[in-house]
Amino acid sequence: xxxxxxxxxxxxxxxxxxxxxxxxxxVSLNVAKGEFLAxxxxxxxxxxTLMNILGCLDKPTSGKYFFEDRLVLGLSAxxxxxxxxxxxxxxxxxxxxxxRTTALKNVELPLLYGNVSxxxxxxxAESLLAKVGLASxxxxxxxxxxxxxxxxxxxxxxxxxDPSVIFADEPTGNLDSKTSFEIMKLxxxxxxxxRTVVMITHEMDVARFASRIIRIHDGKIIEDKKNKSVRSFNxxxxx
Amino acid sequence: MNPVELFEISIEAIRTNKLRSVLTALGVIIxxxxxxxxxxxxxxxxxxxxxxxxxxGANSLFIIPGKLEGSFGGPPRTVNKLTxxxxxxxxxxxxxxxVDVSPFIEIAVTARYKNESKVTSLDGVKESYFxxxxxxxxxxxxxxxxxxxxxxxxxxxxxxxxxxxxKADNPIDKTISISNKSFVVIGxxxxxxxxxxxxxxxxxxxPLNSARKLTGTDQVNSVLVRTTSTDTIPQxxxxxxxxxxxxxxxxxxxxxxxxxxxxxILQILGVLTAALGGIAAISLVVGGIGISNIMLVSVTERTxxxxxxxxxxxxxxxxxxxxxxxxxxxxxxxxxxxxxxxxVGSLALSNFLETTVPVWAVLLGLGFSTLVGVVFGTxxxxxxxxxxxxxxxxxx
Numbered sequence: 001x002x003x004x005x006x007x008x009x010x011x012x013x014x015x016x017x018x019x020x021x022x023x024x025x026x027v028s029l030n031v032a033k034g035e036f037l038a039x040x041x042x043x044x045x046x047x048x049t050l051m052n053i054l055g056c057l058d059k060p061t062s063g064k065y066f067f068e069d070r071l072v073l074g075l076s077a078x079x080x081x082x083x084x085x086x087x088x089x090x091x092x093x094x095x096x097x098x099x100r101t102t103a104l105k106n107v108e109l110p111l112l113y114g115n116v117s118x119x120x121x122x123x124x125a126e127s128l129l130a131k132v133g134l135a136s137x138x139x140x141x142x143x144x145x146x147x148x149x150x151x152x153x154x155x156x157x158x159x160x161x162d163p164s165v166i167f168a169d170e171p172t173g174n175l176d177s178k179t180s181f182e183i184m185k186l187x188x189x190x191x192x193x194x195r196t197v198v199m200i201t202h203e204m205d206v207a208r209f210a211s212r213i214i215r216i217h218d219g220k221i222i223e224d225k226k227n228k229s230v231r232s233f234n235x236x237x238x239x
Numbered sequence: 240m241n242p243v244e245l246f247e248i249s250i251e252a253i254r255t256n257k258l259r260s261v262l263t264a265l266g267v268i269i270x271x272x273x274x275x276x277x278x279x280x281x282x283x284x285x286x287x288x289x290x291x292x293x294x295x296g297a298n299s300l301f302i303i304p305g306k307l308e309g310s311f312g313g314p315p316r317t318v319n320k321l322t323x324x325x326x327x328x329x330x331x332x333x334x335x336x337x338v339d340v341s342p343f344i345e346i347a348v349t350a351r352y353k354n355e356s357k358v359t360s361l362d363g364v365k366e367s368y369f370x371x372x373x374x375x376x377x378x379x380x381x382x383x384x385x386x387x388x389x390x391x392x393x394x395x396x397x398x399x400x401x402x403x404x405x406k407a408d409n410p411i412d413k414t415i416s417i418s419n420k421s422f423v424v425i426g427x428x429x430x431x432x433x434x435x436x437x438x439x440x441x442x443x444x445x446p447l448n449s450a451r452k453l454t455g456t457d458q459v460n461s462v463l464v465r466t467t468s469t470d471t472i473p474q475x476x477x478x479x480x481x482x483x484x485x486x487x488x489x490x491x492x493x494x495x496x497x498x499x500x501x502x503x504i505l506q507i508l509g510v511l512t513a514a515l516g517g518i519a520a521i522s523l524v525v526g527g528i529g530i531s532n533i534m535l536v537s538v539t540e541r542t543x544x545x546x547x548x549x550x551x552x553x554x555x556x557x558x559x560x561x562x563x564x565x566x567x568x569x570x571x572x573x574x575x576x577x578x579x580x581x582x583v584g585s586l587a588l589s590n591f592l593e594t595t596v597p598v599w600a601v602l603l604g605l606g607f608s609t610l611v612g613v614v615f616g617t618x619x620x621x622x623x624x625x626x627x628x629x630x631x632x633x634x635x
Contacts (some may be wrong), residue, residue: 046399052629055550057549057550057628057629057632058629077554077555078554078555078556081549081552081553081554082552083294083557084549084550084551084552085551085553090550092632096543096546096547096550097633098544100251100255100545101251102254109547109548109551110551110552111555111556112240112244112248112553113240113548113552114552115555118243118244120268155550156466161552196246
C-alpha cells in the first residue's frame with residue numbers, strides 16, 4: 001500500500017543543559033494509506049509529541065518527516081497551516097469545540113480557512129453532521145450536547161475538508177465506556193471507508209479496535225505489530 | 240477568510256461578552272463625543288463671529304491710533320495722533336477704490352433725562368455710518384449729513400437706552416442731557432444686539448461735528464474707510480497708508496481690515512479648539528489603552544480557541560486579522576455611538592449657544608476611532624497570531 005506518512009529517526013528534545021528532556025528518541029515509522037493505527041503508551045511516553053509532529057503541529061529537533069512525500073522540516077508556518085487545513089483532521093480528548101457557536105458553525109470552522117464558498121460550507125457541514133448522526137442538532141451549542149455528541153461534532157469537523165489522515169488524541173478519554181464504544185464504532189466505519197486514522201490512547205481496550213498497534217515508552221517504539229484480533233462490535237455486544 | 244466571515248466571527252465574540260465590550264468601548268465613546276461637542280461649539284462660534292463681522296461690513300478698513308503689535312497685543316498705549324486734519328486729507332485725496340471715510344469719536348458719557356441717568360457710550364458719526372451699516376431708526380429718523388455739517392444738537396438712541404431713560408414715554412423730540420448739554424432725540428434705533436463687541440442698543444449717536452464740539456478735541460478715535468468691494472481692500476489700504484505716512488510715524492496708527500481681524504480671531508479660536516480637542520483626544524487614547532487591555536485578556540482567555548483555529552488551518556495572518564477586526568469593531572462602534580452622543584449633546588447645547596456639527600468633525604471622529612482600534616489592537620493581535628498551536632491547545 002502507498003506510504004502516506006514517513007518518519008525517519010525523529011528526535012525531539014525540550015529545554016537546555018541539565019533540564020534537557022528527550023521526548024522522542026530516534027523514532028522511525030511509516031504509515032500506509034488506509035491504515036488504522038493506534039499509538040499506545042503511558043502519559044509522558046512521548047506519544048503526544050509524536051502525534052504533534054506527524055500532525056504538522058510541531059517540528060522535530062532532528063530527523064526527517066515526510067507527509068505525502070513532502071519533507072515537512074523546511075516548510076513555512078503558512079505551508080504547515082495549509083497542510084493541516086487540507087490534509088489533516090484533528091480530534092482531541094477535550095473535543096475543543098467553540099462554546100459560543102453552533103454545531104454547524106463548529107464543523108464549518110476548517111472551511112473558513114480554505115477557499116470554500118459559504119453555501120458549499122453549509123452543505124458539507126450539514127451532510128457530515130448527518131453522517132455522524134447529528135442531523136437534528138445542527139443548531140445546538142456544545143453546552144446543549146452530551147459528551148459523545150460533542151465528540152461526534154468534532155469528528156464531523158475533522159472530516160469536513162476530506163483529509164488524507166485523521167489524528168485522534170485520546171478521543172475517548174473524556175467519555176464513558178458505552179459512548180467510547182460508539183465513537184470507536186464510528187472510527188472503524190471511517191477506516192473501512194478507506195480513511196487513514198492515527199489514534200493515540202493509553203487504553204489497550206480502545207487500541208484493540210485498530211489494525212496496527214505501536215507501543216511507545218520513554219520516547220522509543222518498543223513494539224510495532226499488526227493487531228491480529230481486531231475488536232469487533234459483536235464481541236462488545238456480547239460482553 | 241473573507242471579510243464578511245471575519246466580521247461575523249468578531250461580532251460573535253463581542254456579543255459573547257456584552258457588558259465587557261460596552262465598558263471597553265465607553266472610553267472611545269466619551270472621547271469621540273467630547274471631540275464632536277467641542278468642535279460643534281467652536282464651529283458654531285466661528286459662524287457666529289463671521290456673521291457678526293459681516294454685519295460690520297466686509298469691505299472696510301479700520302484705522303486706529305497707535306501700533307497694534309501682532310494680532311492681539313491689547314489696546315495700543317500711545318498718544319492719539321489721528322486728527323480731523325488727517326481725515327480731511329484722506330477724504331480729499333481718496334482714490335476711486337474708496338467710497339467713504341467715516342471718522343468716529345467715542346467717549347463715555349452720562350446721559351440724563353429728568354431724574355433718570357445712565358452711564359453709556361457716545362459715538363459721534365456721519366450719516367454714512369447709518370447708510371453702510373444698514374442700521375435704521377425704528378422710531379423717528381436718523382440724522383442727515385446737513386445736520387452733521389452744522390453740528391446740530393440732535394441724538395439717536397439705542398432701544399435699551401431709550402427704555403431705561405424714557406420708560407413709557409416716547410423719546411422722540413424729548414431732550415437728552417449729555418455732559419450738561421441738551422440734545423434733541425430724533426430717533427430710536429432698531430434693536431441690533433451686540434455687534435463686534437459694541438452694544439448698539441445702549442449707544443447714543445450724535446453727529447460727528449457735534450461730538451467734536453462737545454469734546455473740544457481735534458482727535459478722532461478711529462476711522463472707518465469703505466472700499467468699493469473686498470477686492471479693492473489691498474489697494475485702498477496701500478493708499479491710506481501712503482497718505483498717513485506723510486505726517487505720521489509707523490507706530491502712530493494701525494490699519495486693520497475686517498478680514499484681517501476676522502482671520503485673527505478665527506485663528507485664535509482654531510488654536511483654542513485644537514488645544515481643547517487635544518485634551519479630548521487624550522481620553523480617546525485612554526479608551527484605546529482600555530481596548531488594548533481587554534484584547535490582551537481576550538487573547539489569554541481564548542488561547543485554546545486560537546490553538547484550535549491554528550490546528551484546523553488558520554494562518555498567523557488569519558488570527559491577526561480576526562483579533563484586529565475585533566478591536567477595530569469595538570473602537571469604531573464606540574466612535575459611532577460617540578458621534579451620536581456628541582451630536583445629541585450639541586443639539587441640547589444649541590438652546591444656549593450656537594453649535595453646528597460639521598461633516599468633517601464626524602469623519603474625524605470615526606477616523607480617529609478606527610485609528611485607535613488599529614493602533615491599540617495591533618499588539619494583542621500580534622500576540623495572538625504568534626501563539627504556538629500546541630502550546631495554545633495545551634493551555635488550560
